[in-house]
Amino acid sequence: MNTDTLAYLNQHQLTSVMSLTKWRKLEQALHEEPEFVPHVRYKLLVEDGPNPSFTPVWWHELLEIADSIEWLEIDPFKREKIGRLLPEKTTDFSDYIQTQLHKYAIPFSIETQRFRIWGYLRCDATMPAFCIAAGGETIKEAE
Structure with a gap:
């Protein structure tokens, strides 16, 4: 880093x-x-918003910037x-996608019909509802 x-x-x-x-x-899970050819968009830590559209993923480039990805969404x-x-x-x-994410124990949430893989969480943001169990159970922040 x-x-x-x-x-x-x-x-x-x-x-x-x-x-x-x-x-x-994640790369292994989606291949x-x-x-299925994954189309993704992501938000980097230092940027105000995500890239505007979903594009095919270039894993070698993505893995080079992985330490600065706040989140990545997969269009199913x-x-x-x-x-x-x-x-x-x-x-x-x-x-x-959901089966693969569970198989490889990759934490994710579902945001507007898309799978969001979180690289980092902000302390001032709402905790996402992570899907962690094969049955689709979620963990939410304690109220």
Whole structure:
């Protein structure tokens, strides 16, 4: 981890959720189904907002910046254009993604029908409802 990132984490009192090993497990988890090509967007620690659109993930680039990813969202839908006059074909991979995240013990929350992998949590933000059990049970911050 570079010193600027470490200084930012200490200054803003962020709590780490993912390690580089967990980010690598995420890559492995999402590559077991050849039909699914993950499209992601992420928010870096020092940026005000996430990148605007979902794009195919380049894992070697993502792993290089993993220590500065606040969160990463996975779009569970595969969209295929069939032709100019036909509507696009949409395939939902939500069950596959959820199964894989549980299989590799990767903590996540579901935010607007997308799977969010948290790299860090801010002390001044609302705690996300993490999905941790195969049955879809969640853990929420104690009231």
